[in-house]
Amino acid sequence: MKKKLVIIPLFILGLAGCGVYGAFFDMDRLPKGDLISEVNSPSGTCTLKAYVSSEGATTDFAVRGELNFNEENKDPKNIYWNDHERTANIK
Incomplete structure (x- = not known):
């Protein structure tokens, strides 16, 4: 009985x-963008791809950075997200 009181x-x-x-923290749920x-x-x-997204009149623009692996069979990873931006300067 005590185990159930702890496990539940x-x-x-x-x-x-x-x-x-x-x-709140999962970057895979971010909007895709253009x-x-x-x-x-x-x-x-x-390959690093930058996308700009806006979800409409209630949110500001944001830039999302996505890392794609060209030679490996891996899913792309979101590595950057910043609100109030419309451009990306990748170096």
């Missing part, structure tokens, strides 16, 4: 933690 609250806290992470710039790495193994 921990399970509920775990679900709540997953919900908070998914709602491609504004694309730069290949010097070795050609990666």
Whole structure:
């Protein structure tokens, strides 16, 4: 009986933690946007794509940076997000 009293609250806290992470910290849920710039790495193994997005009249513009792996079979990763920007300067 005591194990259930410990396991059930921990399970509920775990679900709540997953919900908070998914709602506020998961960069995979960011809007896609429109491609504004694309730069290949010097070795050609990666490509960084910059997108500008705006979700309408209630939000400002934002720039999202996505890293794509050219030679490996990996999913792209969001590595940059900044509000109140419309351009990207990639170096």
